[in-house]
Amino acid sequence: MKKLEIHIALREARRTHEMTQVALAKSLGIRQSAISMFESGRHDALSQEKIVAMAEMLEVDLTSLRLGKRGPTGPTVLKYCPIDGCPSNIPYVVRGDIVFMPTLSRATAGQSTICRFCSEIMLDACPNTDCGTELNGGAFCEACRQPYVTVTSSPVGQPAEWADEERGRILELRGMFELISEAPAKENRS
Ligand SMILES: [Zn+2]
Ligand SMILES: [Zn+2]
Structure with missing residues (x-):
């Protein structure tokens, strides 16, 4: 309530x-x-x-009562976005395969957190529902070896080149996001 x-x-x-x-x-x-x-x-x-x-x-x-602007916050956990096309996930090539390294961010536990880049609901554990082991900061679950981010689209051309280009594109996208979030709420008219 x-x-x-x-x-x-x-x-x-x-x-x-x-x-x-x-x-x-x-x-x-x-x-x-x-x-x-x-x-x-x-x-x-x-x-x-x-x-x-x-x-x-x-x-x-x-x-x-609520004091100040923020409501009471519970304990926080690390979460990540499971979408492979999301700029929060950085692609690398490991032994010829694309692997995404998720960027972890802290958010309130037990509440759904929306990815600020792609609006997907973020996960706080291994995506394998039989496993559910907590995140380790790497690209794979320690317990079941499942990658945190499933690659759904196969890269065009050489994986290494594709990953390089993607990283460049992601950095650019992230830069744009930073600019948007830093922009003042009201326009300055002078
Ligand atoms: Zn996302
Ligand atoms: Zn797992």
Whole structure:
């Protein structure tokens, strides 16, 4: 179940206490406009200290609410994307065969994590369902020797050359992703 957001919880509590924004502002020594902004979702309108004071006054248990932007996070595990065409997996040639080396990233355990490159659901263990041994950071499962990434498309031409080209393409793609994720959310118009 989704936890109540702090500004909504405090707004509801204020109404339950039949307190106006003005009255609450007065007892906290702040402006009414700050409370108004806070209650409409601007968590930065009030200092953490004032939020705590307000919660105490309105008898709201903050520990049962979400504080800050992120919800509570559980333990994390290493995950990888199982798709062979995904830029998170780097192709190499081992004894003439293409092998993909997955890039591991940390994510919350027991929750599905979407690959940021290809939107596939990431795995946190050997893809062989009979095995399920945890990831070792290499390209193959230690227990059953299954490659983490199954090669579905056969490379055109020499595997070594293909892998070289692919690595170049992947680096380029990843560079583009970095640029996108670093780009500011709002356009600067000057
Ligand atoms: Zn992917
Ligand atoms: Zn395995």
